[in-house]
Amino acid sequence: MxxxxxxPQSFWTRYVWSQDHKVIAIQYxxxxxxxxxxxxxxxxxxxxxxxxxxxxxxxxxxxxxxxxTMHGMIMVVYLLTALFLGGFGNYLIPLxxxxxDMVFPFLNMLxxxxxxxxxxxxxGSFFVPGGPTGAGWTLYPPQAILPGTPxxxxxxxxxxxxxxxxxxxxxxxxxxxxxxxxQARTTxxxxxxxxxxxxxxxxxxxxxxxxxxALFVSxxxxxxxxxxxxxxxxxxxxxxxxxxxxxxGSPLLFQHLFWFFGHPEVYIVALPAFGIISDLVSVHxxxxxxxxxxxxxxxxxxxxxxxVVWAHHMYVSGMHPYFGFFFATTTLIIAVPxxxxxxxxxxxxxxxxxxLTVPMLxxxxxISTFVIGGLTGLFLGNVSVDIPLSNTYFVVAHFHMVMxxxxxxxxxxxxxxWFPKVSGRMYDVMxxxxxxxxxxxxxxxxxxxxHYLGLLGMPRRxxxxxxxxxxxxxxxxxxxxxTIVALFVGVSQLLFLLxxxxxxxxxxxxxxxxxxxxxxxxxxxxxxxxxxxxxxxxPVVYRGAYEYGLQDGDSDYASQDQPPDAVAAGQRAPAxxxx
Amino acid sequence: MALALVLILIVVGALEFHYMSPWWITPIxxxxxxxxxxxxxxxxxxxxxxxxxxxxxxxxxxxxxxxDGVRAAAMHASTRLEWWLAGATTVGIVxxxxxxxxxxxxLIDPPPDxxxxxxxxxxxxxxxxxxxxxxxxxxTDVRFISNANPYGINPAxxxxxxxxxxxxxxxxxxxxxxxxxxxxxxxxxHDFYVPEFRTRMNMVPGMVTSFWFTPTRxxxxxxxxxxxxxxGHFNMRSYVVVDDEPTYRTWLAAQPSFAAQVAAAxxxxxxxxxxxxxxxxRGCSACHSVDGNPGAGPSWKxxxxxSETMNDGATVRVDETYLRESIVNPAARIVKGYQPIxxxxxxxxxxxxxxxxYIKTIR
Numbered sequence: 038m039x040x041x042x043x044x045p046q047s048f049w050t051r052y053v054w055s056q057d058h059k060v061i062a063i064q065y066x067x068x069x070x071x072x073x074x075x076x077x078x079x080x081x082x083x084x085x086x087x088x089x090x091x092x093x094x095x096x097x098x099x100x101x102x103x104x105x106t107m108h109g110m111i112m113v114v115y116l117l118t119a120l121f122l123g124g125f126g127n128y129l130i131p132l133x134x135x136x137x138d139m140v141f142p143f144l145n146m147l148x149x150x151x152x153x154x155x156x157x158x159x160x161g162s163f164f165v166p167g168g169p170t171g172a173g174w175t176l177y178p179p180q181a182i183l184p185g186t187p188x189x190x191x192x193x194x195x196x197x198x199x200x201x202x203x204x205x206x207x208x209x210x211x212x213x214x215x216x217x218x219x220q221a222r223t224t225x226x227x228x229x230x231x232x233x234x235x236x237x238x239x240x241x242x243x244x245x246x247x248x249x250x251a252l253f254v255s256x257x258x259x260x261x262x263x264x265x266x267x268x269x270x271x272x273x274x275x276x277x278x279x280x281x282x283x284x285x286g287s288p289l290l291f292q293h294l295f296w297f298f299g300h301p302e303v304y305i306v307a308l309p310a311f312g313i314i315s316d317l318v319s320v321h322x323x324x325x326x327x328x329x330x331x332x333x334x335x336x337x338x339x340x341x342x343x344x345v346v347w348a349h350h351m352y353v354s355g356m357h358p359y360f361g362f363f364f365a366t367t368t369l370i371i372a373v374p375x376x377x378x379x380x381x382x383x384x385x386x387x388x389x390x391x392x393l394t395v396p397m398l399x400x401x402x403x404i405s406t407f408v409i410g411g412l413t414g415l416f417l418g419n420v421s422v423d424i425p426l427s428n429t430y431f432v433v434a435h436f437h438m439v440m441x442x443x444x445x446x447x448x449x450x451x452x453x454x455w456f457p458k459v460s461g462r463m464y465d466v467m468x469x470x471x472x473x474x475x476x477x478x479x480x481x482x483x484x485x486x487x488h489y490l491g492l493l494g495m496p497r498r499x500x501x502x503x504x505x506x507x508x509x510x511x512x513x514x515x516x517x518x519x520t521i522v523a524l525f526v527g528v529s530q531l532l533f534l535l536x537x538x539x540x541x542x543x544x545x546x547x548x549x550x551x552x553x554x555x556x557x558x559x560x561x562x563x564x565x566x567x568x569x570x571x572x573x574x575x576p577v578v579y580r581g582a583y584e585y586g587l588q589d590g591d592s593d594y595a596s597q598d599q600p601p602d603a604v605a606a607g608q609r610a611p612a613x614x615x616x
Numbered sequence: 617m618a619l620a621l622v623l624i625l626i627v628v629g630a631l632e633f634h635y636m637s638p639w640w641i642t643p644i645x646x647x648x649x650x651x652x653x654x655x656x657x658x659x660x661x662x663x664x665x666x667x668x669x670x671x672x673x674x675x676x677x678x679x680x681x682x683x684d685g686v687r688a689a690a691m692h693a694s695t696r697l698e699w700w701l702a703g704a705t706t707v708g709i710v711x712x713x714x715x716x717x718x719x720x721x722x723l724i725d726p727p728p729d730x731x732x733x734x735x736x737x738x739x740x741x742x743x744x745x746x747x748x749x750x751x752x753x754x755x756t757d758v759r760f761i762s763n764a765n766p767y768g769i770n771p772a773x774x775x776x777x778x779x780x781x782x783x784x785x786x787x788x789x790x791x792x793x794x795x796x797x798x799x800x801x802x803x804x805x806h807d808f809y810v811p812e813f814r815t816r817m818n819m820v821p822g823m824v825t826s827f828w829f830t831p832t833r834x835x836x837x838x839x840x841x842x843x844x845x846x847x848g849h850f851n852m853r854s855y856v857v858v859d860d861e862p863t864y865r866t867w868l869a870a871q872p873s874f875a876a877q878v879a880a881a882x883x884x885x886x887x888x889x890x891x892x893x894x895x896x897x898r899g900c901s902a903c904h905s906v907d908g909n910p911g912a913g914p915s916w917k918x919x920x921x922x923s924e925t926m927n928d929g930a931t932v933r934v935d936e937t938y939l940r941e942s943i944v945n946p947a948a949r950i951v952k953g954y955q956p957i958x959x960x961x962x963x964x965x966x967x968x969x970x971x972x973x974y975i976k977t978i979r
Contacts, residue, residue, distance in 0.1 A: 171847070185804070323688045419712055429842070
């Protein structure tokens with residue numbers, strides 16, 4: 038059977054209104070990187086004010102809070118969520134499970150266009166009267182909709198509408214990814230043979246489908262509070278000397294809804310990163326991923342637990358104090374499966390055949406930054422240790438390490454790793470290495486010392502720290518240092534964009550499988566894969582995705598679609614699990 | 617090789633930074649030493665994990681670097697090893713959680729004899745209230761809040777009449793006595809944060825939240841807001857002063873009661889009286905000091921009649937017209953060196969006039 042008899046031929050149907058999951062993936066990736074670049078610039082603008090307060094007159098307090106809010110929302114939702122699910126998920130799921138496309142290609146296309154619309158609406162909030170909202174990315178009411186906060190005129194409405202559109206996009210995409218994984222796997226591709234990247238994205242998508250509705254309803258309710266004067270989240274208040282007609286609303290209700298979404302959201306970003314790192318480590322260390330089964334179960338258990346830890350963001354919110362016992366316990370339990378994943382990555386390196394390619398550099402960088410970010414999570418998850426640290430720079434340093442830097446390193450590693458498949462060409466290795474070193478060392482220099490500003494007690498979300506006697510002058514010097522490094526790291530990301538653009542056009546031909554990888558996406562008949570992915574027949578799978586480290590024969594690996602007799606002929610199958 | 621070296625350097629650098637850094641927790645001023653102990657224990661346990669994992673990776677990267685002709689090991693799982701590691705991690709987690717939760721149990725269990733004071737948060741300043749001789753705080757409701765009654769105390773509640781309303785932005789407490797802090801907010805979320813006391817809590821409109829501590833040493837401690845509350849968030853300051861008992865008694869005796877304040881407001885013949893109440897209730901005094909200290913906006917001390925340089929270089933003599941304009945349309949002309957961050961407020965012409973009258977009195 039030939040797939041999709043009439044392949045679309047015109048430029049518009051091939052590249053713009055495309056229903057090919059690979060084109061949609063590239064559209065998602067480029068859009069996410071573009072808005073991510075805006076988020077990066079915003080962070081450097083904030084750093085300018087923090088490092089050199091008052092030196093840049095255009096960054097006033099209103100703008101500072103607007104930059105802060107937009108930076109957070111863009112990075113968490115519009116960059117990372119979209120890139121992992123819409124970018125990596127779209128490209129890799131069908132190729133890795135041996136499908137010809139997503140099961141609902143039209144819906145998939147619609148998902149991208151809704152995502153683009155959400156991004157454009159969000160970007161539009163920079164141009165509405167009063168500018169974008171400055172309520173912080175958590176958008177806590179009543180502050181988000183009352184005077185005294187920048188962007189309460191239009192910015193908050195535009196932000197909420199954009200989020201609602203984004204959630205529609207994520208839902209359309211998410212249904213597709215889940216259904217494709219469950220229904221469209223090729224012959225022999227059992228669930229326990231899937232690459233961990235697919236497991237990570239699949240589980241993250243389920244989390245997204247269950248968690249985003251909480252954000253959706255809270256967004257609708259806040260829109261009603263703002264536009265129609267309802268009182269879901271706003272009790273009777275006196276705002277700037279005026280008695281407002283609201284009555285009976287609960288600010289805590291919003292926080293519960295937000296974090297019921299918000300904590301799974303952390304894992305929506307982390308689980309795909311876990312999966313990608315597992316694949317990168319295994320391929321480039323030429324060794325079977327250590328404890329595949331445990332890795333799968335860890336992903337599933339972490340995904341499940343992520344729904345019962347949300348209120349660790351609310352230890353000082355004023356909720357009933359007994360909640361603290363429950364949520365501290367569940368939060369620290371989640372450290373066990375997460376730690377196992379880290380152990381298994383490092384044990385995969387152990388007795389491996391390690392090739393320090395650019396993707397591998399990023400993978401090792403990820404493990405290191407994820408370890409420190411995860412460990413500081415043990416401070417903040419443990420309620421009585423959290424209380425003095427909450428809303429200080431310790432929190433900022435923690436979540437940037439664990440869900441900023443780490444996932445971004447996974448994104449870079451993944452993009453370098455699969456770039457040869459997507460473009461058919463190899464990236465420039467030297468530029469890639471320089472990009473890694475600046476990013477990895479730079480982010481350590483930025484965020485490691487920041488923990489100590491938090492220990493000192495410097496609260497986050499402060500426009501300025503002048504005239505606070507308990508903050509020594511040296512803290513300002515440290516902030517200036519952090520700013521300089523952040524600017525340098527920010528600018529150096531241009532190396533990455535330059536590398537991708539130049540290499541996509543001029544890079545050397547990479548061949549179909551430059552990494553000698555075993556999973557299916559490296560064994561397409563054409564590189565880059567054409568619409569429909571496979572030739573006449575979809576591949577048949579005989580083994581798991583990580584058969585590296587074969588001891589005999591010419592090749593040290595067996596691809597998933599290699600029949601057993603072909604392996605038996607020249608090679609011995611790799612040893613089974615040791616006791 | 618370079619990567620292994622950098623991982624080792626990160627470990628060494630992190631340890632050195634940890635021990636040498638001048639930035640560390642503020643000297644504690646409350647009874648919550650156990651919270652600091654839990655923090656240090658967490659540093660110790662997580663520090664070991666950080667060092668071991670990074671060094672293990674560095675070792676593996678050097679030892680198992682690609683060599684021609686050498687293949688990776690075929691063994692790829694060890695259930696036993698995984699269970700041992702999971703077990704060791706669980707022990708570590710329990711070692712963190714057990715002391716953490718036992719401190720928490722004490723943290724949420726205030727002693728019954730603790731003295732009480734109340735903090736009311738407002739964009740962007742703090743108000744403090746103490747129970748009077750009856751030992752009880754009067755009931756409150758947001759709907760009672762007005763210029764003359766910024767705390768929203770129920771005028772019909774007899775137990776509120778003797779409540780002491782702290783004048784100014786400084787709250788005093790006696791050392792060595794447990795104190796339970798009740799927290800309210802009248803507009804948005806705030807968080808009453810004094811780093812030296814360690815414990816704290818959000819202030820939520822529509823709710824009364826609380827925390828408790830025992831101040832252990834005398835001193836003047838800065839109060840900050842630690843929950844984003846709008847553009848003045850970073851500048852929402854006041855002080856808690858921990859006194860010895862006699863000093864505290866003297867201070868306490870000087871604080872006016874609610875009933876006295878109501879009577880004074882009704883009498884209200886002092887020039888600027890209405891404007892002063894207005895300035896306090898609308899939060900003006902959060903940014904505009906009356907003692908010449910710098911704030912987010914120009915101090916009002918001696919402002920009237922002075923010549924000020926504007927952002928555009930022009931010089932303006934501060935008269936009634938300029939003051940009125942700056943209140944009604946704050947962004948019109950900004951004094952050099954300040955940011956245009958002041959929100960426009962809805963004030964009646966009478967109220968604007970009262971504010972201007974008040975500013976004129978601050979010499």
